[in-house]
Amino acid sequence: MIEEPTLERVLQRALRTGGEFAEVFAEDKSSSNGVLDDGRVEQLSSGRDRGAGIRVVVGDTTGFAHTADLTEAGLLQAAEAASAAARQGGGGVRSVALTRTDVPNPSSVAVLPDDVPKADRVAVLRRADEAARALGREITQVTASVGGSRRRILVANSDGLLTADDQVRTLFSVAAVASGDTGMQTGRKSAGHTMGWELFDQIDVEAFAVEAAEMAITKLRARPAPSGQLPVVIGAGSGGVLFHEACGHGLEKDLVDKGASVYAGKVGELVASPLVTLVDDGTIAGEWGAFAVDDEGSPGRRNVLIQDGVLTDYLWDFLRSRKDCRATSGNGRRQSYKHLPMVRMTNTFLENGDTRPEDVIAGTDRGVYVAKLGGGQVNTASGDFVFGMQEAYLIEDGEITDPIREGNLIGNGPQCLRDIEVIADDFAFGGPGTCGKDGQGVPVGDGCPTLRVKQLTIGGVSS
């Protein structure tokens, strides 16, 4: 993307006003996307974004500038703008010698989405639409989309680091609307992996679409969600988002340092039920949040955050780990070259317990079974979180019974972690997610086995 001598000269320029650290992050991202909606392939679109972000650090201050101009002149101009924040420092020349380090990407790509004929890309959309609508007249609308992206990044910094990554992601999703006497309900399913078009070797497109459509139809006969505190059984897979919200964000070291986390000062303490072992791992081949190096050039790692209920470590990026004189955990990520990196999760998941999932349900007298969790959010300062139930059922006398309408679940992170009563042995990864923080979205994965929380508050209307 950029020649080595150019990078060295740009870093040198960035340091000229006294910066202690400088970095060039270059990105070349191409993406394509096909959408079928309302029975018609509406569009196939494609796009390309390319540019570089340059940051200069002096003391606790970071200067940052980005440019879409990857010529040496464009990069030097951005380097000057970024170093403006470091203006108070002394001048002088510091030369930078880069050493290239290649980190193998854990995920492999068999077929680049761009190499698949466009006609084949839209064909899967058509198949999904037909399969979903074949369920009958209750299905009144179907949207199917398929997207592929290739993101090539290059990171060079004044510590001499020079590394690169090539991240290919493929995403397929189907959303259906069912209509009946009770109004409209929705069902959706998505699969996203850090891999190429071979994603479709793993997916039965028709069965996938039918599942989304059946979810919408099932919800037509849903009862109003209950209101108040109840035991909640979270199904394997998408329930991982619970840990992303209830705990993961609070372990991001930037928030911990600013006193905005309930987990500050708790390393070594029992913060969860002893059944809980929580991991964040950027190296899991094919998962949505996987990469070779993070957006600061540090290799992805497997980081155990909670071991048998005890908090073992936080998540770190370059700036935070530099301040504490330790290694980064490989969690410095950014949405694009236009953004500064910060501490972010990768693939966050709860490890298996040893109970059978059916016994978890049978052991619940009255409660709610959440088969599919939607998005959520957390206030890391208080630990209070909220997330949506996309597909949920009542549990009565140890059995899953009627579906319930959508609603939010709320709880408090530390309390919820302590209230985990039982964990099953049926671990699964959930769907692909986009985690938002301070206006930046990055791809993340999550997962969990079936588990039961003693009580969460259900935001329904019926008592």
Next chain:
Amino acid sequence: MTSTAPATGTDVDALRAIADRVAAQARPGEQVEAYVSRGTNTSVDAYEGEIESLTQAGSAGIGVRVIRDGRTGFAYAGSLDDDIVAEALAEARDNLPFAEPDEWAGLAEPDGVPATALDVHREAVLATPVEDKVRMAIDLERMVRDADPRVKGVRAASYTDAEGAFAVATSTGISVGGRSTIAYVSVSALADDGDASVIAGGISVGRAIDEVSLEEAADDAVTRLLEKIGSTKPESAEVTLILEPRLTATLLGIVSGMLGGEAVAKGRSPFAGRIGEQVGSPLLTIVDDPTNAESLGAEPYDDEGLATRRVPLLQGGVLQGFLHNTHSARRAGTASTASAARGYSTRPGISARALTVEPGSGDLDSLLAGVDDGVLASALGGIHSGVNPISGDFSVSVEGLRVRGGERAEPIKEATLASTLQRLLLDVSHVGADVEWQPGGTGGVTLLIPGVSLSGR
């Protein structure tokens, strides 16, 4: 006929020239549209009296649509270099055959509606030295830290401003452009509350540095912060929800999404087919008026290049119509309401820009005095996961104050409010006269909505 923009400076002219050049390359039987935008921004974060980060950057991009025989191809690129622009047009053409024919596909055409002259650009954004912008963030952080001994820290204090220009040109005769600026300060403050902390934010927005108020943002954050200390989980109850203007704006934003012509045409809105019906309380009159200069969402043109106009949505609770871009309007057999909204990397969607509720009477304090058993919400959470704009199911987390006998009572947290959006609109019992323009461009007023389920203990 050609729509032309008022003279808006060389930058807009340059963008229009690029857009015009692309549109002029339409081949026989083709319609071509180019949407070009460029922006610069400065953002400063302060922490403990120092600059934590200072970002100065610019970006630009182009989105190209080509339509032929009812098929649409689209491509974009994050650069305005000649070769990249040419590639985007070629790629859009290449994508076109794979879309299926759509009888309503077509670009906007000049419709004779004159653009409102709106002054939405301030030279100050570019002229102000960066040192002054840095000082805003640092001063804001200090003001919040010094405001009260219970403030234990500031998670983030920032100043941001941006200047942007856009142009859109089509082979159907549209060639317009414009530019605008925005500036804001925001802060989030922390206080101890037992074992945990509470956090609250404040913001002040204007079109340039001299239109934002540090005091307003700081007071907002500190007042909300101190109010939260000692919050507890409330008993479940059926309550009157008191929405202050800021949160009414949030509700209006969700409702306006359900009134988008595309969602309606595709059977994804519970309001489809209900024009002329009573869908809200008789007290509710809602319009989207981007020609109102008081709104930060004011714009002379929409993103397909049509002049914006006043769009009535609800009159006395009766549904008047929907928001349309060119495509959804053709499909519905009506005219675009100039509600197309997009960035360079997406095709035009539909969005309101400057929603307002016609004022009723009274303000937050006077309306609250009449509530016997209520919740004054200060924050609603989980909106993206708990509000379904297709079914109308509404379930959100709430923080705020309980209200009893017309008085503010204890602070609450870890609770939810549930209803349906259809029910909430019909049940509005009072509309305040206290219009407050919000950062997103919406003018909110205080609303009272009885009969909402509060879930807690």
